[in-house]
Amino acid sequence: DAGITQSPRHKVTETGTPVTLRCHQTENHRYMYWYRQDPGHGLRLIHYSYGVKDTDKGEVSDGYSVSRSKTEDFLLTLESATSSQTSVYFCAITGAMNTEAFFGQGTRLTVV
Amino acid sequence: QQPVQSPQAVILREGEDAVINCSSSKALYSVHWYRQKHGEAPVFLMILLKGGEQKGHEKISASFNEKKQQSSLYLTASQLSYSGTYFCGTEWSMNRDDKIIFGKGTRLHILP
Numbered sequence: 001d002a003g004i005t006q007s008p009r010h011k012v013t014e015t016g017t018p019v020t021l022r023c024h025q026t027e028n029h030r031y032m033y034w035y036r037q038d039p040g041h042g043l044r045l046i047h048y049s050y051g052v053k054d055t056d057k058g059e060v061s062d063g064y065s066v067s068r069s070k071t072e073d074f075l076l077t078l079e080s081a082t083s084s085q086t087s088v089y090f091c092a093i094t095g096a097m098n099t100e101a102f103f104g105q106g107t108r109l110t111v112v
Numbered sequence: 113q114q115p116v117q118s119p120q121a122v123i124l125r126e127g128e129d130a131v132i133n134c135s136s137s138k139a140l141y142s143v144h145w146y147r148q149k150h151g152e153a154p155v156f157l158m159i160l161l162k163g164g165e166q167k168g169h170e171k172i173s174a175s176f177n178e179k180k181q182q183s184s185l186y187l188t189a190s191q192l193s194y195s196g197t198y199f200c201g202t203e204w205s206m207n208r209d210d211k212i213i214f215g216k217g218t219r220l221h222i223l224p
Contacts, residue, residue: 033212041216042117042214042215043154043201043214044214045211045213048211054209056209059114090153090154092212097206097207098142098159098203098206100144100159101146101201103155104153
């Protein structure tokens with residue numbers, strides 16, 4: 001199995017609080033992604049990174065920011081959580097473009 | 113833009129065949145296919161590249177029609193273990209800052 005871990009695995013937070021999700025990889029892969037999964041919407045790209053300090057927005061980036069200061073870590077921050085951000089969040093990694101993606105186990109976030 | 117998958121859901125009896133389609137409004141460079149079991153992370157099945165051949169392993173295969181900007185996943189003589197949600201993911205170029213965009217998924221349920 002690819003070395004990719006997400007933390008925390010589950011989190012309940014209150015509306016308006018900041019939340020940071022962490023994705024850690026041991027594969028030295030260049031590309032890292034954050035997706036959210038909601039019923040009826042599939043996997044939607046939030047942000048992605050194609051190198052250290054190189055990040056870009058995905059389809060649903062509003063309300064989210066990311067940082068990647070090291071190859072192995074990709075952080076997703078909800079500056080002020082809202083109920084619409086209740087979702088399952090997946091991190092994924094690839095070593096190069098057009099190659100297999102490996103997914104973390106997901107983080108279930110509930111905003112109350 | 114998310115690729116469009118069809119059908120949204122399909123129910124089969126064990127041993128029957130299924131076809132899942134994935135189409136894009138933009139020219140594609142590659143198409144990925146993943147399967148996700150309930151409560152788990154998506155798992156890679158295969159990737160097809162522009163100019164490549166049809167791929168397959170065991171009873172699951174896929175094709176990529178570049179002109180029509182679409183791919184199809186074929187599951188023959190389906191087994192109970194094939195149940196899950198199938199996602200196609202698309203990449204449009206070889207550029208280092210490209211990303212993988214997934215469709216909404218196709219739910220496949222195999223009955224004994």
